[in-house]
Amino acid sequence: MKDVIICLVILVLLQIFTPFWWWIILVPLVCGVLLAKTGWQAFRTGMLSAGLLWLVWSLYLMFSGSNIIAQRIAIMIGLNSRWLLVLMTALIAALSAGFSGSAGYFLRAALVKK
Amino acid sequence: MKYIKLIISTLLVCGLFYFLNYQHGRLPPLGKLLNPSAGFWQNNTSGDKVPEELDVPGLKDEVQVLFDDRHVPHIFAKNSHDLYFAQGYITARDRLWQMEMQTHLAAGRLSEILGKSAIETDRYHRRLGLLYGAENTLKAMLADPESRAAGEAYAEGVNAFIHMLNYKSLPLEYKILDYQPEEWTALKSTLILKLMSLTLSSYNREASMSTTREALGDAVMDELFPIYPLFPEPIIPAGSPWNFDAKIPEKPENEFRFNKGAVYAPDEEKASPGSNNWAVSSDLTSTGYPILCNDPHLGLSLPSIWYEIQLAAPDINVYGVTFPGVPTVIIGFNENVAWGYTNAGSDVFDWYALKFQDKNRKKYFYDGQWRPVSTRIEKIKVRNGPNVEDQVIYTHHGPVVYTDSKSSLFKNIPPGCALRWTAHDPSNDFLMFLKLNRAQNYDEYVHALSFFDCPAQNIVFADMSGDIAIWHNGKFPLRWPGQGRYISDGSDSNYDWQGWVPRADIPHIKNPERGFVSSANQEPTDSSYPYYLGSSYGSFTRPARINERLIEMKDISPDDMRRLQIDTLDLKARAILPGLSILMEEQKLTPAEKAAFKKIKLWNFKFLAELIEPTIFEYWWRELANIIWSDELEHPDGQLNRPGTNVTLDLIINKPDSPYFDIKTTEEKESLKELTFLSFKAAIQKLTERFGSMDESWTWGKARGTDINHLARIPGLNRKNLETNGNSGIVNATSLTFGPSWRMIVALGPELKAWGIYPGGQSGNPGSKFYDNMIDDWAAGKIYEVHFLKKPEIKEEHLSGKTRLRGAK
Numbered sequence: 001m002k003d004v005i006i007c008l009v010i011l012v013l014l015q016i017f018t019p020f021w022w023w024i025i026l027v028p029l030v031c032g033v034l035l036a037k038t039g040w041q042a043f044r045t046g047m048l049s050a051g052l053l054w055l056v057w058s059l060y061l062m063f064s065g066s067n068i069i070a071q072r073i074a075i076m077i078g079l080n081s082r083w084l085l086v087l088m089t090a091l092i093a094a095l096s097a098g099f100s101g102s103a104g105y106f107l108r109a110a111l112v113k114k
Numbered sequence: 115m116k117y118i119k120l121i122i123s124t125l126l127v128c129g130l131f132y133f134l135n136y137q138h139g140r141l142p143p144l145g146k147l148l149n150p151s152a153g154f155w156q157n158n159t160s161g162d163k164v165p166e167e168l169d170v171p172g173l174k175d176e177v178q179v180l181f182d183d184r185h186v187p188h189i190f191a192k193n194s195h196d197l198y199f200a201q202g203y204i205t206a207r208d209r210l211w212q213m214e215m216q217t218h219l220a221a222g223r224l225s226e227i228l229g230k231s232a233i234e235t236d237r238y239h240r241r242l243g244l245l246y247g248a249e250n251t252l253k254a255m256l257a258d259p260e261s262r263a264a265g266e267a268y269a270e271g272v273n274a275f276i277h278m279l280n281y282k283s284l285p286l287e288y289k290i291l292d293y294q295p296e297e298w299t300a301l302k303s304t305l306i307l308k309l310m311s312l313t314l315s316s317y318n319r320e321a322s323m324s325t326t327r328e329a330l331g332d333a334v335m336d337e338l339f340p341i342y343p344l345f346p347e348p349i350i351p352a353g354s355p356w357n358f359d360a361k362i363p364e365k366p367e368n369e370f371r372f373n374k375g376a377v378y379a380p381d382e383e384k385a386s387p388g389s390n391n392w393a394v395s396s397d398l399t400s401t402g403y404p405i406l407c408n409d410p411h412l413g414l415s416l417p418s419i420w421y422e423i424q425l426a427a428p429d430i431n432v433y434g435v436t437f438p439g440v441p442t443v444i445i446g447f448n449e450n451v452a453w454g455y456t457n458a459g460s461d462v463f464d465w466y467a468l469k470f471q472d473k474n475r476k477k478y479f480y481d482g483q484w485r486p487v488s489t490r491i492e493k494i495k496v497r498n499g500p501n502v503e504d505q506v507i508y509t510h511h512g513p514v515v516y517t518d519s520k521s522s523l524f525k526n527i528p529p530g531c532a533l534r535w536t537a538h539d540p541s542n543d544f545l546m547f548l549k550l551n552r553a554q555n556y557d558e559y560v561h562a563l564s565f566f567d568c569p570a571q572n573i574v575f576a577d578m579s580g581d582i583a584i585w586h587n588g589k590f591p592l593r594w595p596g597q598g599r600y601i602s603d604g605s606d607s608n609y610d611w612q613g614w615v616p617r618a619d620i621p622h623i624k625n626p627e628r629g630f631v632s633s634a635n636q637e638p639t640d641s642s643y644p645y646y647l648g649s650s651y652g653s654f655t656r657p658a659r660i661n662e663r664l665i666e667m668k669d670i671s672p673d674d675m676r677r678l679q680i681d682t683l684d685l686k687a688r689a690i691l692p693g694l695s696i697l698m699e700e701q702k703l704t705p706a707e708k709a710a711f712k713k714i715k716l717w718n719f720k721f722l723a724e725l726i727e728p729t730i731f732e733y734w735w736r737e738l739a740n741i742i743w744s745d746e747l748e749h750p751d752g753q754l755n756r757p758g759t760n761v762t763l764d765l766i767i768n769k770p771d772s773p774y775f776d777i778k779t780t781e782e783k784e785s786l787k788e789l790t791f792l793s794f795k796a797a798i799q800k801l802t803e804r805f806g807s808m809d810e811s812w813t814w815g816k817a818r819g820t821d822i823n824h825l826a827r828i829p830g831l832n833r834k835n836l837e838t839n840g841n842s843g844i845v846n847a848t849s850l851t852f853g854p855s856w857r858m859i860v861a862l863g864p865e866l867k868a869w870g871i872y873p874g875g876q877s878g879n880p881g882s883k884f885y886d887n888m889i890d891d892w893a894a895g896k897i898y899e900v901h902f903l904k905k906p907e908i909k910e911e912h913l914s915g916k917t918r919l920r921g922a923k
Contacts, residue, residue, distance in 0.1 A: 019152035019281035021145040025131055039119065057150035065159035069286070069881025073147075073154050075830030076290075089148045089155075096130050096145070103123035110120045 003041070007031045007049040015053070024050040028097040032104020039102040039109075046101025051094025058089045137292045147289055152282035154289060157881040164915035172270050173199055173921035178906045181915040184898065185876035185884040188424040190906040197427040198264045198441040200919055202271025202298070205421055209438035209878040210275065211285040212417045213302070214295055215825055217439060220244050220305040220312075222494060227293055229497040238523045240492040241506050242316075243513045243538050244308045250540040251304040261545045265300035268441035272298035286880055290828060293497075306439040307544065311537035313412070314457045314569035317650055319755060320465050321528040324372040324600045326747075326754040338757040341596055342641040344764045345654040347661065349572060349586060349633045350621045352640040358619045360644035363612040365594040370603035372467050374528070388652055388847055389456035390679070390854075392632035392660060393576040393584070395625065400671045403863040404576035407675050408445055408454025409854040411847045414822045416832055416886060418874025420444075420856045424903060425551070432551045433868065433902045435856050438878075442547040445858060447868060447902075450554045451577040452860035456633045458570035458586055461593075461648030462536040464611075465528050466511045466604030475517065478509055479605040485510070511604055512538055532604055534611065536589050541567040556581045556624065563587045564617050572633035578862050584631040585622040586638040586647075590615040595646040615645050630664045632657065634845075653759045655685040655843045672869060675859045680895035681845040686759065687719040687731050690766050697770075697790045707798045710808055721844055723815025723837040726808065732818070732841065733797035738766075741793050745778040759843065814839075820848055822873055822889065824880075831880045836893050846895075857897055869897040 007027055014023045028046030036042030062070055062082065070082035079085055134145030147153045164181060175192040177200045182188065187204045191197035206213065218224050222240035224232035239245070255261045276295050288294065327335050346352060389410040396403050412419055420435040425443060434446015445454050471477040477484040487507045494502040507514040511532035516522040519529045542565055549562035559575045563585055570588020575581070591598075591611035602609040621638040623631060635652030663678050695715050703711060710730050717727035739762055747754040765772050770786040777784050784792075805811040815837025824831035838853070840846030847854065856872040873892040877884035891898070901908055 015149075015151040019149075021149035021151075021153065022131065022135065025127060029127070039123075054148075054150055058148075058155055061150060061155045061158065066155045066881065068159065068883065068885075069154055069157050069879075072830040072880050076828060085148075089150065092134065092144060092148055096127075096134065099123060099130060100127045103120070103127045106116065106120040106123050109116045 003031060003035045003045040004048045006035065007045050008053060011049055011053055024054070024093050024097045025100040028101035029104040029107075032101040032106075033108045036101065036105040036108075039105045042101035042105035043098040044101075046097030046099070047094040050097030051090050054093035055086065055090035058086045062086060142290045143292050146281075146292070154286055154881070156282050157286040157289070157879055159881065159883055161879050162877065162882050162884060162914070164917040166916065167918045167920065169922040170203060170271075170274050170919045171922040172274050173919055175921065177919040179204060179917050179919065180903070180906055180908050180913060181917075182901050182908060183912050183914050184422070184888070185882075185914060186422045186424070186900070188901070188903050188906065188908070189426065191425075191427045194427055194429075195263065195267045197425055197430070198267040199271035199274070201423065201425060201436070201441055202268035203275050203919065204271075205423070205436065205438050206272040206275040206298070208876055209417055209421055210272070210295060211287040212825060212878050213272070213298070213306075213439040215287070216309060217302040217305045220248065220309040221302075222492065225494050225496040225502070227291055227497060230499045233494060233496060233502055234523055236494050237492075237502070237504055239312075240494070240504060241513060241515045242312070243506075243515075243533065243535070244305070244312060245492075246490065246513070247311070247535075247538040248301060248304040248308045250538060251307065251543065252301050254540040254542040255300065255304060255544050258542050258545060260548055261542055262300075264441045264548055265303055265544070268303065269298045269300050285878065287826060287828070291826070303440045303544070306437050308537060310437075311535075311569045314571075315537060316463050316535070317459070318461075318463050318465070319526055319650075320599065320601045321526055322755045324528075325749070327600060328371065328373045329749060329754055338761055339599075339649070339755070340761070341599075341646070341649045343637055343651065343654065344760045345658070346640055347636050347654040347657045348640045349584060349631075349636060349638045349657075350623050350640075350643075351626060351628065353642075354623060354626075354639075356619075356642070356644060358616070358644075360619065361592065361613075362644065362646070363592050363594050363597070364608075365597070366603075366606070366608045370467070370601075370606070370609065372528075372601035388635040388656070388842070390632075390634045390656060390660060390845060390847070391454045391456050391572065391574040391584075392630055392664065393452075393574050393582040394630040394664065394670055394675075395582050396580045398629045398664075398668065398670050399861070400669045401861050401863055403578065403861065404580060404582050405670060405672060405675055405862070406447070406452040406454060406574060406576040406582075406860045407679060407858065408456075408574065409679050409857045410445070410455060410457075411852055412855040413851055414820065414853050414855060414873055415825050416822055416874055416880075417825065417878035418855065418872050420872045420874070422870065422872070422876060422900075424901075426903070426906075430552050431904070433900060434858070435870070435872065440544070440547070442544075442551050444547060445856060446551075447860045447862075447866070448551065448553070449578075449866060450862075451550075451559060451575065452862060452868075453550055453553075453559065453573060453575050454858060455571040455573055456635055458572055458588055458638070459635050459648060459651045460570055460586070460588065460590055460638070461598045461650065462568060462570060462588065462590065464534045464591075464598045465531040465601045466509075466534060466609065467528070467531050467601050468509065468514065468604040470530075475507055475514075480510070481605070481607050487514075509604065511610070528601055531601060536568040536591075539567065539589070541565070541589070543567055555579060556583060559583070560585070572635075572638070574631060574633065576860070576862055581625060582631050583622065583624040584633060586620055586633075587622075588620070590620065590645070590647050593646045596649070597646065599649060615647070619645065628665065632660050632664060634660055653686075653843055655759075656845055656847065659683060659685050659845050672859050672861045672867065676857075676869065676895070676897050678845065679854070679857050679859070679897075680839065682721040682839045682841075684719050684721055684728075684731075684841065684844050686735070686763060686843060687717070689763060691717070691719065691731065693767065694790050697787045698794065699787070699791050702791065703795070706802070706807065707795060710798050710801075711794065721814060721839055721841045721846070723813065723839050725814055726812045728814040728841070729801065729812050729817040730797065732814075733801050734794055737796040737800070738789060738793040741777070741789050741796070742774055746774060813837075818850060820853060820893070821851060822886075823851070833886055833889055836889065838893050839895070854892075857892075859897065866902060868900045868902060870900050871897045
């Protein structure tokens with residue numbers, strides 16, 4: 001749980017002050033290297049922190065002025081529902097961050113000899 | 115094992131990054147796009163609120179901008195530089211992507227954004243000489259201090275906005291198509307004017323006319339394609355005197371004949387840009403001052419072609435619509451005058467057949483000698499692909515657009531011919547807008563018009579002193595009657611344009627007796643006008659309807675004008691339906707056909723969305739025209755040119771026994787009576803096949819409707835299936851993709867009042883509530899009273915935002 005909070009806080013700060021999306025890959029990766037104890041834990045840390053962040057953030061925006069654009073983008077992508085688009089946003093973050101988290105852990109596991 | 119896990123998960127992460135960070139075909143970079151912190155989620159309604167203060171480096175003084183309840187900016191500057199600077203800045207804030215997209219289109223640079231799929235479109239626009247023409251226009255624009263200052267200040271303003279952008283604030287389409295804006299230049303403003311010249315002055319079918327003449331002979335051509343229209347309704351009322359001597363070039367004795375032209379491809383949804391405008395004198399209005407109206411019909415898109423604005427500085431206060439990318443107001447009014455356009459349609463676009471010395475095409479034959487060509491290299495950059503270098507041959511006529519038929523993108527471009535087009539000539543057209551914006555009376559209006567060459571327009575005018583006028587304004591070549599209808603001989607100087615119609619002689623009228631001036635793309639004059647200007651004008655149906663209503667009306671109020679702009683009565687239907695109904699052999703119809711016929715017999719000729727009758731009539735008319743002409747116009751390669759609506763109407767109304775009604779493939783001799791029956795049956799069959807039996811699905815609004823597509827055709831950013839009234843050839847000239855792109859009514863007077871609407875919204879941001887907010891009211895025929903402010907003050911309930919632009923210290 002502590003890992004999730006650390007990862008989330010770093011992500012929030014970096015995402016607020018810079019426009020780059022790939023923090024959700026890089027930050028969980030680094031957390032995976034430094035914090036995780038198992039591959040699954042690293043996956044869960046990334047998935048929960050980035051997935052929750054993008055889910056809550058897009059939901060918040062949906063209720064504060066982004067509902068029009070979300071509906072249009074949903075149609076553009078072929079989802080037709082903006083709520084599905086929120087889910088897709090969260091899912092993409094969760095999966096990218098999850099996999100990069102475990103990649104981070106595996107990297108450490110490969111480098112550090114027991 | 116641990117290495118395998120590492121390798122698999124690393125590959126997976128790299129794959130995800132590659133998939134989410136880059137564009138794949140039409141799929142946008144999803145990671146960037148869906149990122150809540152900077153992706154599409156940020157292109158939301160927060161942009162609708164403007165900051166109270168903004169530091170904008172480059173301004174000389176403070177500029178105040180008030181946004182009203184439709185997000186129309188009212189710009190108050192202290193000098194001319196700041197005015198056009200602020201116009202550029204504010205317009206870019208709402209429409210930057212559109213501005214850049216349209217100029218990339220005109221310059222033949224779409225491939226830089228869209229990749230190799232756009233190469234042929236780019237080649238076409240380059241080879242047509244749009245960039246070449248824009249460069250010539252730019253030279254003229256920069257040579258004049260007034261136009262140079264405005265063009266450069268505007269560009270500075272646009273760039274000031276571009277420099278403030280970051281990924282988060284980038285307009286949505288940049289994120290979807292994954293690229294960045296570049297610096298704005300004055301050249302781009304001229305490119306937009308060239309794009310308008312292409313839309314409005316490049317109509318031509320000389321290639322197919324030449325083929326048609328070879329097949330049918332001159333006598334039949336004169337009958338089916340008359341030089342002067344059969345139902346005249348000229349802009350300058352018939353019988354007006356001409357007080358000048360005209361020098362007309364001689365037609366060469368053995369006229370050149372070209373027989374390698376293409377054939378015409380009749381297309382079903384044929385709609386062309388057109389427009390209506392008129393001004394009524396103070397004697398006829400309820401307000402005691404003139405009223406001026408304009409509705410230009412253009413291809414409809416989102417973002418809209420127009421951006422509404424008020425521009426005020428110490429020596430100017432003007433309101434109207436602008437082209438995003440061009441400084442000044444294009445259509446509008448100031449405190450004393452109002453003006454508007456319809457397309458002139460006179461011929462300024464000719465093809466010249468060339469004889470080259472050999473396959474290398476280095477020299478062409480001209481007046482007994484071999485003349486060298488010049489070559490222009492067009493370099494097309496292609497995204498994710500090798501660049502393309504294209505060589506375009508230029509003769510003294512102009513560019514050879516395509517050298518062979520294989521590479522020709524459009525059938526109406528004859529391969530191996532050179533293009534002579536006024537849009538290539540240097541001219542400071544832009545100066546007209548600058549001067550019209552500040553014009554105070556008729557003389558200043560006429561002076562302003564003299565700077566505008568292409569695309570020629572019927573420019574209507576009214577002022578506070580009570581003058582009304584219209585000029586068929588542009589640069590027109592001297593022609594013998596009919597010159598330029600067919601492909602010309604490029605090797606004989608007798609076919610070259612021999613000079614220009616003097617500006618004072620071009621058709622115009624001021625304060626005519628009937629108390630109004632009007633135009634709707636019809637012929638400018640009757641056949642007594644000494645110069646020949648062209649023969650591809652619009653049909654009489656729209657102008658005749660406008661004129662009959664204006665003649666009937668008295669004590670005209672602005673709301674009467676609104677009702678006339680959305681008038682849906684079809685003169686074509688009124689002219690032929692009663693006669694066709696009498697000819698119809700009703701007893702031979704099936705019950706379903708009978709039911710449809712009963713409906714249309716009682717119809718009031720109005721193209722209203724909720725009616726079934728217009729749909730039946732439209733299908734019937736199409737079938738009737740097909741059955742009359744398709745047998746006569748057969749050609750081994752397709753179909754020859756089809757005569758215009760007026761000729762078909764003339765046959766139906768005046769010549770019911772014309773041999774053209776006979777169907778050549780049958781033994782019997784048909785007349786209009788048989789064709790009436792056959793075409794009606796065919797129409798009902800088509801309708802039933804398409805929509806099932808007659809019910810609500812046959813209503814005009816559902817069967818035809820209007821689509822407003824996004825400029826880059828991105829799904830989700832458009833508005834489709836609008837149930838609209840009107841049709842082409844009707845005052846409310848709304849069709850599937852064309853329509854009244856801006857409706858304006860100006861009631862001049864000490865307390866000037868004006869109304870306007872266009873099918874779109876002020877913001878180009880698809881996430882804004884101002885993206886498409888005017889569309890439903892536009893479709894319903896409503897119009898908004900505009901806020902023409904004298905001072906930077908507006909009632910609180912009409913204010914949506916207020917900002918002060920300050921030059922950075």
